[in-house]
Amino acid sequence: MNQLRDSTSASLRQGRRRLLLRRAAHALVVAALALAYLPAAAETEQIAEPPKALKQLSLEELFDLEVTSVSQKPEQVSKTAAAVHVVTADDLRQMGAVSIPEALRYIPGVEVARVDARAYAITARGFNGTVANKLLVLMDGRSVYTPLYSGVFWDVQDAFMEDIEQIEVIRGPGATVWGANAVNGVINIISKSAASTQGFLVTGGAGNRERGFGGARYGGTLGPKAFFRVYAKDYDRGPSLFPNGDDAGDASRMRQGGFRADWAPTPADGITAQGDLYGSSIDRRNGDPTELSGGNALVHWTKSFSEHSNLQMQAYYDRTKRDVPSVFGETLDSYDLTLGHRFAPAARHDVVWGLGYRLTSDDVRNSAALAFLPPRLTHRLYTGFVQDELTLSANRLFLTVGSKVEHNDYTGFEYQPGVRLAWTPTPAQTIWGAASRAVRAPSRIDRDLFAPSQPPYFLVGDSTFDSEVLMAFELGYKGQPTSEVTTSISTFYNTYDKLRSLEAGSLPLLLANGLEGRTYGVEAEAACQVVRMWRLSAGYTFLRLILDVDPTSTDTSQEKQEGDSPRHQAFLRSSLKLPHALTLDASARYVGRIPNQNVPGNTICDARLAWQPTKSAEIAVVGQGLFDSRHPEFGMPSTRREIGRSIYGKLSCWF
Amino acid sequence: MLVLARRVLVLALLVVLHPSTAFSAGAKSTHEYDLKATFLFHFAEFVEWPAETLPDKAPFTIGIIGNDPFGKSLDEIVANEVVDGHKLLVRRFQSVSQIDSCQILFIAPSEASRLDQLLSHLNRRSVLTVGDTRDFALRSGIIGFVISEKRLRLAVNLAAANAAKLTISSKLLRQSEIVGPAPVRE
Numbered sequence: 158m159n160q161l162r163d164s165t166s167a168s169l170r171q172g173r174r175r176l177l178l179r180r181a182a183h184a185l186v187v188a189a190l191a192l193a194y195l196p197a198a199a200e201t202e203q204i205a206e207p208p209k210a211l212k213q214l215s216l217e218e219l220f221d222l223e224v225t226s227v228s229q230k231p232e233q234v235s236k237t238a239a240a241v242h243v244v245t246a247d248d249l250r251q252m253g254a255v256s257i258p259e260a261l262r263y264i265p266g267v268e269v270a271r272v273d274a275r276a277y278a279i280t281a282r283g284f285n286g287t288v289a290n291k292l293l294v295l296m297d298g299r300s301v302y303t304p305l306y307s308g309v310f311w312d313v314q315d316a317f318m319e320d321i322e323q324i325e326v327i328r329g330p331g332a333t334v335w336g337a338n339a340v341n342g343v344i345n346i347i348s349k350s351a352a353s354t355q356g357f358l359v360t361g362g363a364g365n366r367e368r369g370f371g372g373a374r375y376g377g378t379l380g381p382k383a384f385f386r387v388y389a390k391d392y393d394r395g396p397s398l399f400p401n402g403d404d405a406g407d408a409s410r411m412r413q414g415g416f417r418a419d420w421a422p423t424p425a426d427g428i429t430a431q432g433d434l435y436g437s438s439i440d441r442r443n444g445d446p447t448e449l450s451g452g453n454a455l456v457h458w459t460k461s462f463s464e465h466s467n468l469q470m471q472a473y474y475d476r477t478k479r480d481v482p483s484v485f486g487e488t489l490d491s492y493d494l495t496l497g498h499r500f501a502p503a504a505r506h507d508v509v510w511g512l513g514y515r516l517t518s519d520d521v522r523n524s525a526a527l528a529f530l531p532p533r534l535t536h537r538l539y540t541g542f543v544q545d546e547l548t549l550s551a552n553r554l555f556l557t558v559g560s561k562v563e564h565n566d567y568t569g570f571e572y573q574p575g576v577r578l579a580w581t582p583t584p585a586q587t588i589w590g591a592a593s594r595a596v597r598a599p600s601r602i603d604r605d606l607f608a609p610s611q612p613p614y615f616l617v618g619d620s621t622f623d624s625e626v627l628m629a630f631e632l633g634y635k636g637q638p639t640s641e642v643t644t645s646i647s648t649f650y651n652t653y654d655k656l657r658s659l660e661a662g663s664l665p666l667l668l669a670n671g672l673e674g675r676t677y678g679v680e681a682e683a684a685c686q687v688v689r690m691w692r693l694s695a696g697y698t699f700l701r702l703i704l705d706v707d708p709t710s711t712d713t714s715q716e717k718q719e720g721d722s723p724r725h726q727a728f729l730r731s732s733l734k735l736p737h738a739l740t741l742d743a744s745a746r747y748v749g750r751i752p753n754q755n756v757p758g759n760t761i762c763d764a765r766l767a768w769q770p771t772k773s774a775e776i777a778v779v780g781q782g783l784f785d786s787r788h789p790e791f792g793m794p795s796t797r798r799e800i801g802r803s804i805y806g807k808l809s810c811w812f
Numbered sequence: 813m814l815v816l817a818r819r820v821l822v823l824a825l826l827v828v829l830h831p832s833t834a835f836s837a838g839a840k841s842t843h844e845y846d847l848k849a850t851f852l853f854h855f856a857e858f859v860e861w862p863a864e865t866l867p868d869k870a871p872f873t874i875g876i877i878g879n880d881p882f883g884k885s886l887d888e889i890v891a892n893e894v895v896d897g898h899k900l901l902v903r904r905f906q907s908v909s910q911i912d913s914c915q916i917l918f919i920a921p922s923e924a925s926r927l928d929q930l931l932s933h934l935n936r937r938s939v940l941t942v943g944d945t946r947d948f949a950l951r952s953g954i955i956g957f958v959i960s961e962k963r964l965r966l967a968v969n970l971a972a973a974n975a976a977k978l979t980i981s982s983k984l985l986r987q988s989e990i991v992g993p994a995p996v997r998e
Binding site for chain 1: 846851853858889907928931932947951952961962964965971985987993
């Protein structure tokens, strides 16, 4: 009898504990929801003229020759000692990417999961989530990271896609130069110069999911060495779907406009001014739409003294506003100043150093369910870095050493040193290795979170939450065996300390630095210009994430976090030029199972067929998620949204 | 699994079958960089350098900065050629500081990221800068190679040519697109 009572009370205790955990998980989800606003809370074989014979031809005859273009020839092998992938403007067009997150899908080592119609979970090398916090994202040097959770609100990061020159993705810590939050990777979105976007461009289209979108750009001159462009775009994006296929009620509309002006008053000076304004509204099933708005203005000045020496200064202001009626509101103002100087103090040395100051002023509107206390918070971040690239052997061996030092209001000084070595045994091969330390400084969700907003609290942030620390070791190879083939393999072993844990010992549940972990993985990619009209590229990612609970911690979230990233990912892309000015791009990607969320492994196929009947117009039909009417990418089964097959047509005219 | 295999197969077929039609057609064509090399040679004839920068009997240098895309073709074309009494030479440079004497400088695609810097340090030297990266002439290079409808075209920045005190023959200009600001005579 006693035994029975004991076991009953034990199971009751267990039941209560499970309930508590579920409620804690729920509270964290609510916080995540409110923040991210989830709905639930070759050359052709043709005879060519020998070069000498060409000399005999007249100018007119030369101008009339048809050329075999190698414009699609793969880039020279990068000598950078880092795992870098560049998404070019061509890639963006070929993918038919309508947004920045969609443009990041075919990059080894990067996880992109669409959570619903507007929210994405994006990370590099593990730790994915709707509030993923180990990736730094910059748009033309402007950080778009939110100090609320050290992550990115992807729903407001937009651009006129045709204005993007490239997206550079550096996996691994970029902390030495970029600073806090560049823990697992850095994404640099770089826009085209105003000089290269002259004239008119008008685009528009519609489809079943992309219900309507349009954009226009005009570029002109302001003087002999000054160019500008202005653009405006908008879209009406359809909702995601419930697993049963019903409309999940999260359709969105956005408008954005902006400008960029570039001026070179002297050959050694370049000044850029740019800015954007946006406003968006996202439907909610259980309340008024979420309203998002904001804008930014940036000035950048480069002065070059010699080929190896220049000075760069940049200042920007950014305001972003988020209003989820009766759940959460935030206005964030950021002011940022940076200075960078590059010079060669001695032969074989190439030194870059810089200073930075950022002020963020955050004003949160709390609700009964959760609060960030204090609601208003102003933080200052001071940064400095120095890095020397030392040529140990000309064109062969390069050593890069450097460190960033920063001071933030939470944890004071942080040091982030790194060392990288690149060896180019032949011009077409680079072998590189790196060891670096990076930190993720605390954010408001770690320190200031209270749920509910009044005591008795159920979940409380840790007012002494410390920085998460990464030690990363990387080894990679890049090679170009023939002029048509490029390959790269990157491997890494990361050890993390003081990761965020959820302490479930007693109420209120607490956040703490109670986890440590390690990840290792391999990322491989290859691209091949099979023949002049056909390019193939492929990638594979393997990732293993192991977390351990600190002996003093009562965390129980570790297993879940381990299961939030797929172990295998792979993709294949094909880009084919057909006769009659047609191009056909097709791609398939496999994303492995996400065990914690029961999201099955998925193969998703996209395709784009485009026809350019004249020099100044293009018509394209794009299909995404072609072979399934809908598929899940992320999220627990109970709150999951699925992504429907998207087919849209697009017309572009430039003149 | 079978369904997946079938889908992949369909996709593969789609991709593989189409090129057969694509690759059968096509006229006799010229390798892009052979043609560009030929133009570099002709520029020596169709552009005039200030006499003080090119003393009598001094060699006429065609330089390449960055990773040489021409292979042997430029050397073959230029071999044993003499223009106005100047023997033609091809030299390869890694940085601007190595450039002592050079009449034509081809800036290779590998240098795209530091094009502005390179150009600013050549500015006002009488060097004909030639390149094929995007907007080369718009970005103050003097002659940019542009491929349009499978033909090679030239984009010429006359203001930049004037600043470098170079005179480009009308024979060449007639076939070129003039870009950049209106030229200012100094």
